[in-house]
């Protein structure tokens with residue numbers, strides 16, 4: 001069998017409702033460029049590591065060309081195949097990847113457009129930890145805070161032990177055929193790829209990520225993301 005290749009799939013078809021503001025959050029400027037431009041840059045920095053770098057946007061998307069003027073370049077694909085949920089977007093993107101020539105046995109790294117702080121070092125760490133693993137895995141961050149369970153009235157009902165709790169991040173890396181089959185069976189309720197794999201009775205590998213690889217979700221996350229990106233440009237601040 002030929003060696004598996006690595007593909008990147010970036011779901012970029014969300015509406016960003018929790019972030020508020022005008023238009024989908026992934027196209028809003030952070031530190032001088034669109035959020036998704038920063039996301040893409042982290043993968044482009046790894047050059048020939050990836051056979052395909054694909055972005056999945058909504059069919060009616062009218063902003064991606066302005067947000068990413070030099071996309072798609074060679075080895076890059078724009079799929080106008082976003083769906084109503086993140087899971088649907090990823091499923092449609094995986095099918096488009098297969099139609100574009102990716103093999104069932106190849107690896108795919110699925111990464112949120114909204115995690116614009118991921119670094120090439122973190123991506124390489126995930127690949128290094130997973131490429132010989134029988135299941136695959138995900139970047140994740142050990143829960144740093146005490147974890148409370150709430151009552152419907154907004155009071156604490158109990159406190160959970162945190163030693164075995166991790167925050168799921170992306171990229172999440174699995175074989176294409178395994179992931180597509182798992183997502184087909186899981187439906188739209190799963191919020192990440194690992195959940196679909198878990199539902200098949202498999203145990204994805206947790207690979208330590210970083211608190212900085214957070215998902216820009218709420219309005220005040222933009223300022224934090226911008227501060228981190230600017231600090232990385234200025235080593236005196238980082």
Ligand SMILES: Nc1ccn([C@@H]2O[C@H](COP(=O)(O)OP(=O)(O)OP(=O)(O)O)[C@@H](O)[C@H]2O)c(=O)n1
Pocket residue numbers: 010011012013014015016017018019026056082083084085086087089111112113114115215216217
């Ligand atoms: N139907 C969807 C929903 C989400 N996403 C993508 O999945 C990633 C993570 O989703 P998140 O940012 O949490 O979702 P949004 O839908 O953008 O935001 P919200 O849930 O606040 O509306 C983002 O890159 C988003 O663009 C997608 O491609 N298709």
Ligand SMILES: C[C@](O)(CO)[C@H](O)COP(=O)(O)O
Pocket residue numbers: 086112167168169170191192193215
């Ligand atoms: C995939 C993810 O980023 C892992 O934390 C997250 O589950 C996306 O979920 P959301 O419901 O779209 O925020």
